[in-house]
Amino acid sequence: MQIINTKMTAKGVIIDFDWKYDFDVIKDSLKSHFEEAGSFYEGTDLFFKVGQNELELNYFKELFEIAENFLSSETGIYLVGQEDNKESSDISKENRPKKEAIIEEVSFKGDTVLVKGTIRSGQAVEHPHNLVIMGDVNPGAEVKAGGDIIVFGRLMGLVHAGAGGKKEAQVAALRLAPTQIRIANKISRPPEDNDDQIFSPEKAFIKEERIIVEKIDF
Amino acid sequence: MEGKAIVITSGKGGVGKTTTTANLGTALAMLDKKVCLIDADIGLRNLDVVLGLENRIVYDLIDVVEGNCRLEQAMIKDKRNPNLFLLPAAQTRDKDAVSEEQMKNLINELKEKMDYVLVDSPAGIEQGFRNAIAGVDLGLIVATPEVSSVRDADRIIGLLEAEGLNDPQLLINRLRRDMVGRGDMMNIDDIVEILAVEVLGVIPEDENIVISTNKGEPIVLKDKTYSGKAFNNIAKRIEGQDIPLMTIEKESLFNKVKRIVGLS
Numbered sequence: 001m002q003i004i005n006t007k008m009t010a011k012g013v014i015i016d017f018d019w020k021y022d023f024d025v026i027k028d029s030l031k032s033h034f035e036e037a038g039s040f041y042e043g044t045d046l047f048f049k050v051g052q053n054e055l056e057l058n059y060f061k062e063l064f065e066i067a068e069n070f071l072s073s074e075t076g077i078y079l080v081g082q083e084d085n086k087e088s089s090d091i092s093k094e095n096r097p098k099k100e101a102i103i104e105e106v107s108f109k110g111d112t113v114l115v116k117g118t119i120r121s122g123q124a125v126e127h128p129h130n131l132v133i134m135g136d137v138n139p140g141a142e143v144k145a146g147g148d149i150i151v152f153g154r155l156m157g158l159v160h161a162g163a164g165g166k167k168e169a170q171v172a173a174l175r176l177a178p179t180q181i182r183i184a185n186k187i188s189r190p191p192e193d194n195d196d197q198i199f200s201p202e203k204a205f206i207k208e209e210r211i212i213v214e215k216i217d218f
Numbered sequence: 219m220e221g222k223a224i225v226i227t228s229g230k231g232g233v234g235k236t237t238t239t240a241n242l243g244t245a246l247a248m249l250d251k252k253v254c255l256i257d258a259d260i261g262l263r264n265l266d267v268v269l270g271l272e273n274r275i276v277y278d279l280i281d282v283v284e285g286n287c288r289l290e291q292a293m294i295k296d297k298r299n300p301n302l303f304l305l306p307a308a309q310t311r312d313k314d315a316v317s318e319e320q321m322k323n324l325i326n327e328l329k330e331k332m333d334y335v336l337v338d339s340p341a342g343i344e345q346g347f348r349n350a351i352a353g354v355d356l357g358l359i360v361a362t363p364e365v366s367s368v369r370d371a372d373r374i375i376g377l378l379e380a381e382g383l384n385d386p387q388l389l390i391n392r393l394r395r396d397m398v399g400r401g402d403m404m405n406i407d408d409i410v411e412i413l414a415v416e417v418l419g420v421i422p423e424d425e426n427i428v429i430s431t432n433k434g435e436p437i438v439l440k441d442k443t444y445s446g447k448a449f450n451n452i453a454k455r456i457e458g459q460d461i462p463l464m465t466i467e468k469e470s471l472f473n474k475v476k477r478i479v480g481l482s
Binding site: 121122123124139140142158179180187189190192 | 261262263270272273274275276309310
């Protein structure tokens with residue numbers, strides 16, 4: 001991993017820092033990055049990833065100041081992935097996502113990420129905290145979160161809630177028909193002959209060491 | 219035990235590589251052989267779906283070569299036949315996630331445990347194809363009786379020979395007796411004349427294949443179907459038995475009735 005890593009999303013550019021390096025080194029490489037980038041960031045938004053570090057806010061203030069020196073005022077700069085829950089931060093520490101998350105449209109609201117659109121076969125969405133998906137998750141797609149996962153649509157792919165080991169994590173969907181469902185370290189798959197097309201919202205959670213699925217009562 | 223590794227490939231897409239892999243694997247397992255199927259189509263995996271094993275995947279081929287799990291952990295035992303195993307492809311990665319060297323090592327490891335290792339190759343001649351043919355002993359080419367498919371098969375045979383995989387065998391898929399009879403479709407001789415390789419078997423066009431694929435149940439489990447029988451015969455030929463090719467000529471109504479009532 002380099003000192004700073006950038007990732008494009010439809011919403012903007014995410015900048016991730018490797019906090020193993022000295023803060024002055026990080027600052028310098030961010031400066032030279034902006035120098036090289038020239039007008040590249042015109043009109044796009046920037047997201048600074050906090051990572052698992054419990055950093056002093058002034059650190060980010062300094063990084064913000066560097067960015068503001070180089071960028072026009074139209075460029076928005078945000079912090080993302082603020083970790084305040086030690087338990088679920090495991091996912092970013094040990095199981096650092098290896099797959100590129102395909103996030104078409106992302107809006108960051110605290111520790112929950114909202115993803116709009118269909119997640120198709122071969123696409124993977126991962127987030128250290130809660131995930132809300134406004135759309136279907138097709139068979140062959142993977143959705144993974146350190147916390148809860150809510151799908152406003154049909155969940156037919158592979159889903160893994162509480163991926164860092166959080167057993168209280170839940171999965172809810174308007175139609176819960178995943179290929180496979182995982183919560184924390186438990187794995188389950190729906191019965192083979194389950195062909196019913198009832199469109200009723202269900203949720204899955206761990207109860208007595210087993211994954212239970214039940215209807216959501218309104 | 220030193221098993222045999224066979225790659226099922228075609229160049230052209232949609233000619234039935236995955237269906238062939240699933241059915242030959244199941245047929246060989248029914249002959250009491252230990253078989254492992256490898257889905258080398260990373261990023262567009264299908265073999266698990268055709269076998270109805272999609273929901274059992276926890277680890278995949280990439281996890282094995284990257285050392286995230288042991289080989290045995292990634293091998294899924296078939297739900298019908300305990301002799302059959304599947305090593306699934308990763309769906310969220312691409313062909314460059316694995317190298318030819320890694321595939322070679324993997325196949326050598328599997329050959330020690332299995333009688334047969336069947337590798338389902340992706341379409342095309344790029345890295346995915348290179349990975350699929352690494353470390354195998356025999357090339358099995360699937361071609362349909364169409365000019366484009368035969369042309370691609372010819373290209374593939376050349377590429378296999380360049381890799382030292384000589385004498386590949388040919389499997390002609392989706393042959394339609396009625397069309398061959400009318401002279402509207404290439405017949406077996408036409409194809410062999412161009413490709414000059416040994417024909418291992420001929421599979422007739424059969425709508426049951428679509429049904430079986432959609433259900434995730436290989437057609438060889440239904441020996442009554444014509445295509446299921448054809449696949450079972452091919453498996454026996456791979457095992458060295460001398461089974462003649464089934465007659466593909468249009469059968470008379472009388473023979474058809476006889477076959478349906480089970481007299482012939």
